Amino acid sequence: MQLLDGKKILAEIKEELLQKVQTYVQKGSRPPCLAAVLVGNDGASQTYVASKEKNSEQCGFVSRILRFDESTTEAQILLEIEKLNNDPSLDGFIVQSPLPSHISAQKVFDAIDPSKDVDGFNTLNTGKLAKGMNSFVPATPLGIVELLKRYKIETSGKHCVVIGRSDIVGRPMSILLSLPNATGNATVTLCHSKTQNLKNFTLQADIIIAALGKAEFLTADMVKEGAIVVDVGITRIEDKTKKLGFRLAGDVKFDEVAPKCSFITPVPGGVGLMTIASLLQNTMKAYEQRFSTLNS
Ligand code: NAP
Numbered sequence: 001m002q003l004l005d006g007k008k009i010l011a012e013i014k015e016e017l018l019q020k021v022q023t024y025v026q027k028g029s030r031p032p033c034l035a036a037v038l039v040g041n042d043g044a045s046q047t048y049v050a051s052k053e054k055n056s057e058q059c060g061f062v063s064r065i066l067r068f069d070e071s072t073t074e075a076q077i078l079l080e081i082e083k084l085n086n087d088p089s090l091d092g093f094i095v096q097s098p099l100p101s102h103i104s105a106q107k108v109f110d111a112i113d114p115s116k117d118v119d120g121f122n123t124l125n126t127g128k129l130a131k132g133m134n135s136f137v138p139a140t141p142l143g144i145v146e147l148l149k150r151y152k153i154e155t156s157g158k159h160c161v162v163i164g165r166s167d168i169v170g171r172p173m174s175i176l177l178s179l180p181n182a183t184g185n186a187t188v189t190l191c192h193s194k195t196q197n198l199k200n201f202t203l204q205a206d207i208i209i210a211a212l213g214k215a216e217f218l219t220a221d222m223v224k225e226g227a228i229v230v231d232v233g234i235t236r237i238e239d240k241t242k243k244l245g246f247r248l249a250g251d252v253k254f255d256e257v258a259p260k261c262s263f264i265t266p267v268p269g270g271v272g273l274m275t276i277a278s279l280l281q282n283t284m285k286a287y288e289q290r291f292s293t294l295n296s
Contacts, residue, residue, distance in 0.1 A: 001258050002151075004230070004265045006143075006273035009150050013277040014059045017284055021060035032287035033062040034118065034279075035084060035093040039077065039103065040070035044236070045096045052094075055276050061283060064090070074103045078111050085113040092118030092286040094279070097168075115289065118282040121168065129172060132179050136282050141173035143274030144209065144230055145183045146281075151263060153207075153228060156185035161201050163218070163251070164211035165192045169232055173209055198222070210251035220256040228263045232271045 021031050034056050036049045049065055056063040066080065077095075084093050093116055099105050109121040117125050120136035128135030148155060160177045164170035170190065177186040189201050193212075202208055202222040210218045211232035223229060233251030250267030258264050265271055 001261050002263050004147050004151055004263050004270060006147065006265065006270040006277075009147055010055070010273040010277045012150070013146075013281065014055065017059035017061075017280055020284060025060070029291065030089070031060050031062055032092075032283050033064065033090045034283045035064040035066060035090055037066045037068070037077070037080065037084075037093060037095040039068045039072055039096075040100050042098060045098070049096055052276060052279060056280060056283070059280055061280070070100055072100075072103075074107065077103060077108055081108065081111045085111075085116060090116065091290055092116045092283045094119045116286060118279060118286055120172070120282070126167070126172075130175055132181070136285070137176065137278075138168050138172045139278035139282060140169050140211075140232060140271060140275045141176050142282070143276075143278040144173060144232070144271060145176050146278060147230070147265070147271070147274050148207075148228075149183055153263065155183060155207065158186045158206040159189070159204055160186040160207040160209065161189045161191060161205035162209045162211065163191045163198070163202070164209075164213070164232070165190055166211070169211040170209075173211065177207075212251055214251055215249035216251070216253040218252040218257060220253070220260055223257050223260050225260055226262045227260065229257055229261050229265070230271060231265050231267050234267065234272060 025031055036052055038045060038049050053063040053065055068077065084090055095108050097105060099108065110123050112122050114122050114124045117136050120138040125135040129137055155177055162170050162174045174188045174190040177184055178188045191198055191201055199222045203224050205227055207228045208223065209230045209232060213233055213235060215233065215235040215237060229252055231250035231252040235249045236246040237249045238245065239247040248268050
């Protein structure tokens with residue numbers, strides 16, 4: 001069994017991005033700029049956004065966080081998005097989920113200029129992805145594809161079972177793996193809460209992507225010998241022995257599943273870090289597309 005080490009690959013990608021930024025800056029360009037819009041005080045969101053800021057700065061990007069009170073209206077957020085869309089010093093931005101319930105997340109995502117939509121949640125980018133066109137792809141599934149690629153894991157002809165069909169993880173994951181290209185060409189089964197006898201499918205899988213958000217759901221009896229298992233889940237489990245009062249659990253019962261696998265991602269240290277890596281890569285892509293458009 002080999003670990004798919006998100007920490008190692010994130011460090012590699014940050015180094016590659018830093019080299020690129022230094023080259024662009026030496027040639028007289030400004031560095032790429034990524035902003036995050038944060039509404040309310042959700043603890044996990046604060047942690048994610050702080051981590052995104054730290055990692056962007058480490059690869060030479062300019063990072064901005066725009067914080068808004070929980071009571072901010074949808075109209076005010078839409079106005080802020082318009083300002084960010086029109087800001088030439090900014091290449092990409094994200095609006096951190098979850099948003100307060102009085103704000104429509106999809107309305108907000110659809111207000112983002114598609115060329116700055118580095119989270120890939122805008123409907124135009126979703127449609128382009130489905131058609132295999134150049135687009136911004138949601139960072140978590142994109143990060144998983146990158147992780148498999150960097151470990152030279154072949155997807156062509158493999159049976160991939162994706163558990164979970166959310167807009168941000170499972171569905172785009174199933175599309176990416178089925179696209180006719182070097183990181184796709186898999187036979188994909190997309191499972192969800194209405195799937196009957198899930199184990200029937202997972203036992204046939206060469207690659208399992210577990211993205212359902214149920215702690216330690218995937219057990220050893222559901223996985224065939226030699227499978228590759230990618231654990232997307234992050235659930236906070238109360239644990240009074242930890243400083244923060246909780247531990248993070250994935251969707252996979254790691255200790256019993258890992259010995260059966262050829263490759264497996266740890267939680268933490270796997271997909272979460274690859275999500276950050278892909279967000280940074282998407283920001284670089286937005287920056288490069290922006291300047292190639294300006295120069296053409
Ligand atoms: P979500 O929107 O809640 O979607 C969960 C999906 O799992 C749904 O499609 C649901 O089916 C399916 N599901 C639920 N119970 C199931 C069961 N017993 N059997 C089969 N399918 C089941 O969640 P999400 O946003 O995709 O996130 C999933 C997990 O990944 C969460 O733990 C989240 O925290 C984590 N996550 C991690 C990262 C990262 O960077 N590592 C990024 C995003 C999310 P229905 O559609 O039928 O309801």
